[in-house]
Amino acid sequence: MKILHLLSQTHLTGPEVYAVMLCREQIAAGHQCVIVSDTLTVSSTAEYVAMPIHDRSIVSRLRNIIKLWRLCREREIDVIHAHSRAASWIANIVCRCARIGYVSTVHGRQSKRAMRSHFNIYGQDIIVVCDSLVSHLQDEMGIQNATIKVIRNGID
Secondary structure: OEEEEEOOOOOOOHHHHHHHHHHHHHHHOOOEEEEEEOOOOOOOOOEEEEOOOOOOOHHHHHHHHHHHHHHHHHHOOOEEEEOOHHHHHHHHHHHHHHOOEEEEEEOOOOOOOHHHHHOOOOOOEEEEOOOHHHHHHHHHOOOOOOEEEEOOOOOO
16 A cells, blocks of 8 residues: 655654654555655655645645645555644545545644634544544534544554
8 A cells, every 4th residue: 555644844743753653664564655744853764755734825735735636646645644734634635636545643632713613624534642632523623424543652
């Protein structure tokens, strides 16, 4: 399987460490992994592609959607795994257009804004890192029609 891990970050974060560890295990299992992010601080054997995912301007978001769609098509990506709110926003659109699989991991509480309460950017398959995030997504964010699974750091 070809898996693209998508992050939005300009400095070292927990989701980066989580994604790199996950890539390590996925590569060991025979999968191919690509990490797309603003920066990548932790060393990884996965291919890294720099892209300004954190930039929220509509022009940058549109450019990122187009670039990511092309990358998925060129590399024959099977699934995008988004690890942040900005990454989820972009991945949701790319995966619908490219008709590829989509999973997201929510690593922490999300602030409630009008658009997020009416539109689930995290997709139908959501991973959370602790039990309290399940109720947060369902009760506070209004995400009801999705499969939400708790997966604590199951690697190390």
